[in-house]
Amino acid sequence: MRLSQGFVPTVKEIPADATIPSHQLMIRAGMVRALAAGVYVYLPLAQRVFGKVTRIVRDEMDRIGGQELLLPALSPIELWEQTGRVKAFGDTLFHVKNRPLVLAPTHEEVVCWLAKNHISSYKEMPQIWYQIQVKFRNEPRPRSGVLRGRQFMMKDSYSLDRSWEGLDRAYDLHAEAYRRIFTRCGLRFFVVGASSGAMGGTGSQEFMMESPSGEDVIALSEDGSYAANLEVASSQVPGAARVAGDARMEEIHTPGVKTIDALAEFLHVDQAMLAKSVVYWGGDRPVLVLMMGNDSLNESKLMSVLGVDVRPIEGEKLRELTGAEGGSIGPVGLKGFMILADARLKGANGLVSGANRNDYHLRNIDLDRDCTIEGYHDLRTVQEGETSVNGGGKLRIVRGIELGHIFKLGTKYADALGAKFLDENGKESPIIMGSYGIGIDRIIACHIEQNHDENGIIWDRSIAPFDVHLIAVSTRSAQVTETSEALYGELGRSGMDVLYDDRKETSPGFKFKDADLLGMPYQVIVGEKNLANGNIEIKERKTGRRKIVPKSELVETVRGLVTSKEPEWKP
RNA sequence: CGGGGCGUAGCGCAGCCCGGUAGCGCGCUUGGUUCGGGACCAAGAGGCCGGGGGUUCGAAUCCCCCCGCCCCGACCA
Numbered sequence: 001m002r003l004s005q006g007f008v009p010t011v012k013e014i015p016a017d018a019t020i021p022s023h024q025l026m027i028r029a030g031m032v033r034a035l036a037a038g039v040y041v042y043l044p045l046a047q048r049v050f051g052k053v054t055r056i057v058r059d060e061m062d063r064i065g066g067q068e069l070l071l072p073a074l075s076p077i078e079l080w081e082q083t084g085r086v087k088a089f090g091d092t093l094f095h096v097k098n099r100p101l102v103l104a105p106t107h108e109e110v111v112c113w114l115a116k117n118h119i120s121s122y123k124e125m126p127q128i129w130y131q132i133q134v135k136f137r138n139e140p141r142p143r144s145g146v147l148r149g150r151q152f153m154m155k156d157s158y159s160l161d162r163s164w165e166g167l168d169r170a171y172d173l174h175a176e177a178y179r180r181i182f183t184r185c186g187l188r189f190f191v192v193g194a195s196s197g198a199m200g201g202t203g204s205q206e207f208m209m210e211s212p213s214g215e216d217v218i219a220l221s222e223d224g225s226y227a228a229n230l231e232v233a234s235s236q237v238p239g240a241a242r243v244a245g246d247a248r249m250e251e252i253h254t255p256g257v258k259t260i261d262a263l264a265e266f267l268h269v270d271q272a273m274l275a276k277s278v279v280y281w282g283g284d285r286p287v288l289v290l291m292m293g294n295d296s297l298n299e300s301k302l303m304s305v306l307g308v309d310v311r312p313i314e315g316e317k318l319r320e321l322t323g324a325e326g327g328s329i330g331p332v333g334l335k336g337f338m339i340l341a342d343a344r345l346k347g348a349n350g351l352v353s354g355a356n357r358n359d360y361h362l363r364n365i366d367l368d369r370d371c372t373i374e375g376y377h378d379l380r381t382v383q384e385g386e387t388s389v390n391g392g393g394k395l396r397i398v399r400g401i402e403l404g405h406i407f408k409l410g411t412k413y414a415d416a417l418g419a420k421f422l423d424e425n426g427k428e429s430p431i432i433m434g435s436y437g438i439g440i441d442r443i444i445a446c447h448i449e450q451n452h453d454e455n456g457i458i459w460d461r462s463i464a465p466f467d468v469h470l471i472a473v474s475t476r477s478a479q480v481t482e483t484s485e486a487l488y489g490e491l492g493r494s495g496m497d498v499l500y501d502d503r504k505e506t507s508p509g510f511k512f513k514d515a516d517l518l519g520m521p522y523q524v525i526v527g528e529k530n531l532a533n534g535n536i537e538i539k540e541r542k543t544g545r546r547k548i549v550p551k552s553e554l555v556e557t558v559r560g561l562v563t564s565k566e567p568e569w570k571p
Numbered sequence: 572c573g574g575g576g577c578g579u580a581g582c583g584c585a586g587c588c589c590g591g592u593a594g595c596g597c598g599c600u601u602g603g604u605u606c607g608g609g610a611c612c613a614a615g616a617g618g619c620c621g622g623g624g625g626u627u628c629g630a631a632u633c634c635c636c637c638c639g640c641c642c643c644g645a646c647c648a
Contacts, residue, residue: 011582014583018641092648137647141645507609
């Protein structure tokens with residue numbers, strides 16, 4: 001591509017709206033332009049990167065037996081009503097106003113519809129179907145450039161199996177394919193155990209990139225052997241000790257004491273003796289959860305225990321239901337609540353908790369004796385520095401960007417939509433599904449997040465829009481122009497993608513700055529002085545290293561660099 | 572949806588407090604000079620000051636409403 005004719009609108013100044021490096025650089029390097037909040041135009045350079053990334057994705061998906069198909073962006077709302085996801089998605093689902101259609105945010109329903117109509121025998125499975133397409137989600141707040149948009153490019157694949165073992169196999173194949181894909185795209189990533197959230201299912205893992213711009217929070221063990229989304233992470237923490245004796249429960253006056261810290265100080269006791277009560281709506285049912293001391297409740301964990309959405313009970317309603325305000329609520333004698341407790345409190349006694357009467361607490365509570373606890377579950381949010389559950393050392397809490405997510409869906413969708421098959425014994429069973437997503441835009445943005453410097457992008461060879469950026473330094477020199485033109489042809493003919501800066505009215509400095517900004521792995525610089533000695537300069541973008549080679553060796557040298565596994569630099 | 576900020580030329584911004592001829596830098600056009608790290612000189616083009624209503628002799632500027640965009644939070648399959 002000739003820069004003189006191409007559409008690569010670079011900008012010198014940092015766009016005011018962009019706050020993270022990848023967003024700034026994608027605009028500055030002429031890759032994208034915002035059309036509306038969370039909606040981007042992808043310009044030629046970005047489109048080329050898309051091509052490179054999707055080629056890798058297709059390659060790896062095909063390798064595990066995936067078959068690519070194309071699914072519609074529009075789908076009948078009826079399908080979504082059948083799986084209950086119109087409600088589950090809520091406002092995030094885009095509705096079409098003048099037809100009973102929705103813009104698909106993902107395609108489980110459509111795949112399941114397809115399977116229901118066309119897969120009827122165990123002999124027709126397993127299947128892995130995948131698509132690389134635009135998906136739509138009416139995000140309440142798009143942000144961080146293409147990282148969270150209202151429309152975005154996804155690779156989604158769906159596995160159909162006749163057995164749970166088959167699902168495990170498909171899942172493992174995807175996990176391996178994803179490792180290969182992200183590695184080939186030049187990303188440093190890690191895999192974490194994750195919550196399946198509203199997708200449902202029996203297990204899921206996320207492929208994450210560590211980044212301060214990330215929206216997810218992850219707990220990682222020191223030795224790297226444990227990694228989990230904070231939504232599901234757990235750690236080794238001591239449980240409550242049972243104290244000797246069988247002291248009677250009694251009410252104590254605790255004026256103005258509203259927090260666990262204040263209560264511990266007021267009573268001069270360890271926080272481990274205190275049971276904090278937090279109250280939530282679990283669907284439309286009030287739930288009281290007891291946490292040890294100042295442990296914080298993990299709403300995701302509570303949600304998966306209850307199987308419904310949860311939200312805090314607040315204000316007037318709280319007083320009405322408990323007879324007290326936050327800070328004085330407790331499990332003893334509380335009517336109409338489902339009472340759960342964190343696993344740390346199992347079998348505990350001698351505890352202090354709220355008396356459901358403002359400014360009063362109860363002491364010597366024995367959970368076994370004085371309360372009806374409907375279940376003990378791991379409900380706490382892990383803290384930095386705690387020991388990982390697998391003994392892999394202390395936990396570090398970091399932020400991350402989700403690149404991919406794989407789910408064992410099971411039969412949720414097949415059950416809802418009636419996708420069944422006949423097994424070897426002529427028995428009808430629901431098809432067992434998995435679904436596996438990769439955010440293509442995120443691969444690109446994350447690659448830039450991980451690979452840039454103050455001058456611009458530093459593309460990995462695998463997904464760079466071009467292999468080589470050829471610069472004709474001075475266009476008034478006929479020799480430079482002629483040599484550059486010749487090299488443009490030769491480099492192209494030898495199989496390389498070449499971006500050729502042949503602009504006539506552009507100063508050398510400008511061309512160098514643009515080349516660093518655009519970030520192709522290698523720059524071939526044709527300048528007057530070197531050319532006078534029959535030489536041409538090659539610069540490696542990543543390191544800034546340069547070498548001068550004779551004109552006759554240029555094409556071979558560059559080709560060696562572009563195709564070698566580990567480029568050798570012998571200046 | 573709550574909190575904050577911002578909408579003025581293609582981009583980045585000043586002007587607004589204190590109403591009175593709409594500015595600067597970059598980019599763009601033309602001519603000339605320059606040519607290895609975002610060149611220089613000269614002459615130009617380009618704006619319903621986000622939209623609507625109000626106050627006023629007069630509004631980019633003051634008041635009200637709306638829209639859009641960004642950030643923090645809520646949310647995030």
